[in-house]
Amino acid sequence: MQHTTAVSKRAAAFVLSAGLVLAGSLATAQTGAAPAPAAQATPAQQAPTVNTGTPAATQTRSAGSNTQQQQNNFDPVTGRRLTDTDRTPQDKDNTTVERTGATQPLSEFQQLVATSTGRTLPIYGASLFGGVPSTFAPVDDLAVAADYTLGPGDQIHVQVFGQVNLDATYNVDRTGSIFIPSVGTFHVAGLKFSQLADYLRTQLGHVYRNFDLTVNMGQLRSIPVFILGQAVRPGSYTIGSLSTLLNALFASGGPTPQGSLRDIQVKRAGKTVIDFDLYDLLLHGDKSNDIRLEPGDVIFIPQVGPQVAISGSVSTPAIYELHGETSLKQLVDLAGGFTNVASIASARLERIYEHTERSIIDLDLTASATTQLRNGDIVTISPILGRFKDAITLRGNVANPGRYVWHEGMRLLDLIPSRDALVTRNYYDKLNQLGSVTTQAANPDKTGELGVRSGIVAAPTTGGNSSSGAPVAAALTDTNTPFAAVNDVVLPAPDIDWSYAVISRQSKVDLTTSLLAFSPGKLFLEGDQTQNLELLPGDVVTIFSKADIRVPVRQQTRFIRLEGEFNAPGTYSVLPGETLRQLLRRVGGLTPDAYLFASQFTRESTRRVEVQRQQDFADSLDAQIASATASLANSAIGTNDPTASTADARQAVARLRRIQPMGRIVLSLLPDSRTVDDVPDLVLEDGDRFIVPRTPSSVSVQGQVYNANAFLFERGKRVKGYLHQAGGPDRLADKKRMFVVRADGSVYSQQYGNVVHANIFPGDTIVVPPILTRSNLLRNIIGLTSVASSVGFNLAALVYLTR
Numbered sequence: 178m179q180h181t182t183a184v185s186k187r188a189a190a191f192v193l194s195a196g197l198v199l200a201g202s203l204a205t206a207q208t209g210a211a212p213a214p215a216a217q218a219t220p221a222q223q224a225p226t227v228n229t230g231t232p233a234a235t236q237t238r239s240a241g242s243n244t245q246q247q248q249n250n251f252d253p254v255t256g257r258r259l260t261d262t263d264r265t266p267q268d269k270d271n272t273t274v275e276r277t278g279a280t281q282p283l284s285e286f287q288q289l290v291a292t293s294t295g296r297t298l299p300i301y302g303a304s305l306f307g308g309v310p311s312t313f314a315p316v317d318d319l320a321v322a323a324d325y326t327l328g329p330g331d332q333i334h335v336q337v338f339g340q341v342n343l344d345a346t347y348n349v350d351r352t353g354s355i356f357i358p359s360v361g362t363f364h365v366a367g368l369k370f371s372q373l374a375d376y377l378r379t380q381l382g383h384v385y386r387n388f389d390l391t392v393n394m395g396q397l398r399s400i401p402v403f404i405l406g407q408a409v410r411p412g413s414y415t416i417g418s419l420s421t422l423l424n425a426l427f428a429s430g431g432p433t434p435q436g437s438l439r440d441i442q443v444k445r446a447g448k449t450v451i452d453f454d455l456y457d458l459l460l461h462g463d464k465s466n467d468i469r470l471e472p473g474d475v476i477f478i479p480q481v482g483p484q485v486a487i488s489g490s491v492s493t494p495a496i497y498e499l500h501g502e503t504s505l506k507q508l509v510d511l512a513g514g515f516t517n518v519a520s521i522a523s524a525r526l527e528r529i530y531e532h533t534e535r536s537i538i539d540l541d542l543t544a545s546a547t548t549q550l551r552n553g554d555i556v557t558i559s560p561i562l563g564r565f566k567d568a569i570t571l572r573g574n575v576a577n578p579g580r581y582v583w584h585e586g587m588r589l590l591d592l593i594p595s596r597d598a599l600v601t602r603n604y605y606d607k608l609n610q611l612g613s614v615t616t617q618a619a620n621p622d623k624t625g626e627l628g629v630r631s632g633i634v635a636a637p638t639t640g641g642n643s644s645s646g647a648p649v650a651a652a653l654t655d656t657n658t659p660f661a662a663v664n665d666v667v668l669p670a671p672d673i674d675w676s677y678a679v680i681s682r683q684s685k686v687d688l689t690t691s692l693l694a695f696s697p698g699k700l701f702l703e704g705d706q707t708q709n710l711e712l713l714p715g716d717v718v719t720i721f722s723k724a725d726i727r728v729p730v731r732q733q734t735r736f737i738r739l740e741g742e743f744n745a746p747g748t749y750s751v752l753p754g755e756t757l758r759q760l761l762r763r764v765g766g767l768t769p770d771a772y773l774f775a776s777q778f779t780r781e782s783t784r785r786v787e788v789q790r791q792q793d794f795a796d797s798l799d800a801q802i803a804s805a806t807a808s809l810a811n812s813a814i815g816t817n818d819p820t821a822s823t824a825d826a827r828q829a830v831a832r833l834r835r836i837q838p839m840g841r842i843v844l845s846l847l848p849d850s851r852t853v854d855d856v857p858d859l860v861l862e863d864g865d866r867f868i869v870p871r872t873p874s875s876v877s878v879q880g881q882v883y884n885a886n887a888f889l890f891e892r893g894k895r896v897k898g899y900l901h902q903a904g905g906p907d908r909l910a911d912k913k914r915m916f917v918v919r920a921d922g923s924v925y926s927q928q929y930g931n932v933v934h935a936n937i938f939p940g941d942t943i944v945v946p947p948i949l950t951r952s953n954l955l956r957n958i959i960g961l962t963s964v965a966s967s968v969g970f971n972l973a974a975l976v977y978l979t980r
Contacts, residue, residue: 281409284434286553290486290496293527293555298486301495301511302438302459306409306431321394321419323371328418328472329353330398333365335377339388346395360384370394402470404429406478407436421467422453425476436478439500443468444475454500460511483552487512490519490558499550506546508556520561527555569712573720574673575599587712589700596701599673599720607669649775649870649920649940666748671724672734673697680710681717735863739764742771742869757859757867766853772872773850775920775940777841781864784840791838798830843922848938873920873940878903880945881910890939897933899943911948918942 283297291297327333329351337343347355353366363380365373374392381390397418402425405411409430416425422443432438441453450468457463470476483499485508492513502508505526515521524540528551540548542558550556567583569592576598584591593599675698683690697720699705712718723734735751737760744765751760757778761767806823844857875887876899883904891898896917906912915933916926920940926932937943 281434286484286486287434287496289553290488290555294486294488294557296488296494298488298494298496300434300438300484301493301497302455303431303434305455305459306427321370321397323369325370325394325419327353327365327368327370327373328398329366331418332395332397333373334393334395336391336393337381337385337388341381341385341388349398357381400470400472400474402472402474402476404476404478407433407480408476408478409433416470419469421469422451422476423458423464423467425470429476432478432481435481437481437498439482439498440479442477442479443470444477445471445473456498456500456511483550485550485552485554485556487556487558489524490516490560492516499552503549504546505540505542505548505550505556508550509546509558515558516560518560520559523559525557525559527557529553564715567714569714570717571720572717573678574601574671574722574725575720576602583712583714583716588709589695589712589718590709592712592718593701593720596697599697599701601670604670611669649777649873666736668734668736671722674721674723674726674728675702676728676732677726678718678720680712681719682713683715730860730862733863735861735865737861737865737867740866740868741776742768742871744768751861751863755861757861757865758853758856759858760861761853761856767851767869770871771851771869772920772939773844773846773855773869774848774938775870775873776844776846777839777866777868777870777922778844778859779840779866779868780842780862781840782862783842784838787838787840791836792834795830795834798833799827802826802830841922845923846921870940876937876939877942878945879942881907881947882945883907890937894937895933896935896937896943899937900933900945903943906945909947910945912945914946914949916944916946918944 281303283291284300287297287300327349329349331349332346333349333355334346335343335357343357345357347357349355349365352364354362354364356362360381363377365376368376374390377392378390381388399415400418400420401413401415402420403413404425408426409432411429414425414428416428422441426432426441432441438455441455442449443451443453451466453466457466481498484496485499486496487508488494491509492515494512497508497511499508502511509515521542524542524545526538526540526548528536528538530536540556565580568580569583569587570580571592572578575593581592676696678695678697680693680695681690682693693710695708695710696705697708700708723732731753736748737751737757738748739746739761743761744767747764749760749764752763755763767773802823805826842859844859846855850856874890876890877887878899879885882900884902886903888899888902896915900906906915913927916924917932917935917937918924918941920938925935
């Protein structure tokens with residue numbers, strides 16, 4: 178095809194994806210040129226050869242075939258012969274032509290619809306011309322229909338066999354005739370292809386006898402047509418003679434947003450021969466009016482007709498052109514009908530009133546289906562509300578949450594028939610997992626790893642420098658076996674909150690929401706019918722667990738873990754109001770080897786507070802490092818101290834942040850405490866852990882001494898004696914700030930007496946800190962965090978050293 182407007186001269190021809198194939202080879206003539214001249218007979222054309230009994234060798238060719246080289250020499254759209262300057266590298270290699278589709282701007286009505294509905298609606302059918310192929314390869318071997326009319330420029334391939342042999346291709350000249358040597362000239366223009374074989378057989382029969390004949394079409398002629406009006410690329414086109422109206426529309430890019438899709442006209446010899454409605458193809462797949470074009474045809478796309486928009490809950494929201502449709506029902510049919518969530522009792526019609534203003538009309542589609550539409554109307558179909566009719570919602574800590582059918586007189590026990598319905602499915606899932614054989618249990622190489630472990634109750638074993646506070650009890654109760662602890666008591670799910678549940682209800686009068694509280698414990702455990710409240714449609718019943726709302730301590734499900742020197746160590750449930758001393762008596766008390774002074778009582782709530790305080794302290798150290806760094810940048814102080822670099826100080830603070838607090842509570846026990854009666858009456862919380870070690874046999878000396886080590890405990894020996902064993906304080910030691918971390922976690926410092934002469938008990942740790950000076954803040958921080966990491970003393974001691 179050739180396009181005479183300002184469009185890329187090698188725009189790609191394309192085909193309709195539903196199966197419309199551009200028929201015939203594209204002509205090579207320029208637009209407006211005279212019809213193709215009559216070609217001379219090809220080398221295969223020859224005078225008929227009389228059969229003398231010896232078969233003559235003949236050359237056969239496929240009807241309408243062209244060599245690849247011939248295809249490469251012509252633009253498949255314009256038909257113009259290509260030169261090297263016209264070709265891109267891709268054209269030279271693949272002989273494909275790129276088509277760049279321009280995005281059409283929104284029409285004025287589309288902009289109005291977008292403003293009204295909040296979404297941009299497409300013009301129905303316009304997308305058919307948007308996603309076109311970007312390349313095209315000419316098709317030259319399509320079958321020719323029986324009703325194809327021959328004309329100048331067509332090629333005819335004739336094969337004769339029998340008494341006479343003939344295999345030649347003839348071009349129909351401008352007069353509509355072909356010339357067969359030794360036979361004559363015959364006028365074939367205007368004949369149907371189905372008539373051609375009989376016609377030539379009759380003409381050759383005047384000269385020859387006893388022969389048979391076959392006829393095929395070769396290269397087909399090109400025809401000039403005009404595409405005018407509201408086309409994307411109007412102009413004159415030279416197209417294949419098998420091309421139809423749709424082929425030409427696709428080549429021109431289709432109608433513009435201002436062009437009609439429903440009244441596309443084909444004019445021939447001054448008369449309109451067809452009015453093509455593209456909706457017939459789009460909605461019904463009907464292309465019966467897609468006629469074959471003839472030379473000189475004019476395809477005219479008029480202005481778009483009346484347009485209406487429909488959005489919301491219809492199958493195909495879009496802007497539709499009306500062409501005989503007048504009612505709202507007909508518009509809904511064009512849009513594919515209502516969706517399954519459409520509210521047919523609620524619709525809105527926006528209308529332009531006498532080109533002056535806009536108005537809104539509410540429609541009941543059950544009674545307004547015959548409402549007459551006008552140009553510019555905008556119809557919005559609303560979806561149904563998400564409200565359930567006669568339904569109750571059950572949610573929260575229940576086995577089967579969901580929506581249930583409400584009936585007259587329905588009460589809570591009708592919705593939740595028994596207390597078993599309050600146990601969640603997750604509880605049983607977790608419970609079943611506890612009884613499963615895990616992969617670790619099935620692997621004999623991983624010795625000791627059996628069962629399912631949970632972190633609900635058990636706290637990680639502390640030791641070394643991983644936690645703050647003296648880990649004496651944990652260290653002394655750890656075993657030396659190679660087996661890892663993997664089993665623990667597991668709470669599969671949080672317990673039910675028996676004291677509080679609620680019904681959420683919306684008033685039908687003022688739509689306010691109220692909460693009706695009830696006690697599941699009284700209803701299901703005590704059978705109190707006053708708690709069996711009546712339910713109404715739309716109610717939402719919520720059952721809580723003890724993890725949802727913080728209940729009083731006495732109502733909480735509490736577990737405590739006892740480890741070490743107990744007659745029956747393990748994990749125990751805490752009874753309401755039970756204290757630590759009472760629980761120890763109930764479970765069997767302590768062994769004779771128990772060393773209560775070094776016991777370790779940890780609590781999760783305390784640990785969380787310590788974590789926050791530790792981070793605050795680390796933040797303050799970071800601020801001091803920043804201040805010291807700024808001071809060093811403006812002075813020469815510290816330039817000869819390479820060990821106190823800013824980077825080292827920041828790394829030291831980072832190490833401090835990694836220290837995990839234990840949440841230890843000092844029980845203020847005496848060194849000679851031995852019985853349960855010495856244990857304080859401490860109120861227990863869930864997750865508490867109490868470790869009681871055996872009596873240790875050593876005392877540790879850490880910090881700035883010549884031989885930091887653990888030494889055998891000797892009754893009556895004081896701090897001075899253990900310092901002597903450790904070689905005494907070194908030259909960097911701050912003797913005035915020495916302190917003792919007791920086995921129970923408390924600290925004894927110079928503020929409370931002479932540390933050198935202080936008594937020492939089994940499990941105590943003597944700490945000799947480094948000398949701290951204001952001028953060497955960065956080095957001080959490095960030294961303090963180093964001591965804190967190696968000794969593991971608590972945060973209070975560290976703050977004391979920084980004063």
